[in-house]
Each structure stands twice: as structure tokens, then as C-alpha cells.
Amino acid sequence: MSKIINSKTKMAAGAALIALSGFVPQPLISSADAATAKISVTGSLITGIQLAAGQNVKFGSVAATDINGNMAISTAGAVTPSKGVAVGGAPQAGSFAFTAVSTTPNVDITVAGLGALTLAASAGGAGPTGTAKLNKIILDNIGAAAVTLTNGGGGTAKKAGYDITSKTGPIKVGAVVTWGATQPIGAFTQQITLTMVY
DSSP: OHHHHHHHHHHHHHHHHHHHHTOOOOOOOOOOOOOOOOOOOOOOOOOSEEEEEOOOOBOOOEEEOSSSOEEEEOTTSOEEESSEEEOOSOOBOEEEEEEESOSOSOEEEEEEOOEEOOOBOOTTSOOOBSOEEEEEEEEESSBSSOEEEEOOSSSEEEEEEEOBOOSEEEEEEEEEEEEOSSOOBOBOOOOOEEEEEO
8 A cells, every 4th residue: 555655656746847847748749831921011191182383373464543452363364453454464363283082071271472572663664662462362163162361461371171062173263462552563473372181
């Protein structure tokens, strides 16, 4: 009987030594052949709106007839001075090329370049006299109604949440120039920058 107890004690001690040593008997496992391959994941995250320059806005020639007036050009190219006379010079509305990926959500529009105009001698060498300002930009043809952006004094104007209804087409551009206590004489060129974001 003591031989059986000793035998069981030796077996338990042997099992404890195997467990403590970290050796665990494993059945024989055959390793399988493996293969690997690679592919790339590509893509492009874009702004969703593409803009490009179209036609410049051209007021043509206007003669101011009184102080504190303005001249407007519509998005159809019609010039209407409040205190002046349009006398030719091939006026035309401006445009931007426009493409959007979707008509939703609404977009935020910013126009920079508004404010005081630098007058230079006009054709024939007259001027410059007085001052004038690019006060408003009118945008049309991409929403249910035109949107007017008015200079708030810092040279930029913003319209938040404008509802576009078209994904493509030219944005038609009109403008309003104002003057004050002196009838202005002189030619001007002013660049504007249009930014649109979802």
C-alpha cells in the first residue's frame, strides 16, 4: 500500500514540475503552407464645389450727372445709373463657371474685393476726380432667387445658408458701384474673389 501512495506522490510531483517549467505537452500539429498578397485603397476627398473664372463684369461708359448716386449692372447685363447716363462701351454681366456634387446642404457664399475703387485717368485723359465704391455683388442662376452680397465695410460680404437649386451652370454676376459728394470721373478695374462652401 505504501508503494501505491509513493507512486501517486511521485506522479503528482512530476506533474507539478512539468507545470512549473512551462512545458506543456502538445499534440503534433503540422503547419500548413501560407500565401500573402497586397492591394491599395485609393480615393479623393474634394470640396464638393468647383468654381472657375468666366466673364468679367463690364459697366461700359457711364457719365455721373449728380452727387450721391450709383450705377448698377444686372445679371442680364443691363446698366441703370441712378444719377447718371449710360453712354455705351459694351457693357456685359459677369460669370463664374460652377459645378457642385449636390444641391444639399445649403452653401455659404463669400465675396471679397468689395470697397473703395482706385480711379485712374479714363479714356481721353480725364480724371481721376472724386471717389467710388464697389458696394454690392449680385449672383444669379444657381438658386430659386438671386442673392445680393453687400459690403459691410471690411471689403467682404457673406451669405450663409444659400439654397442652391442647380448643380451646374454659369453663375451670373451683376454689381453696384456707388459715389458720394463729388461726381466721379475715372476708369477702374477691381478684382473680386468668390468662395462657396457646404
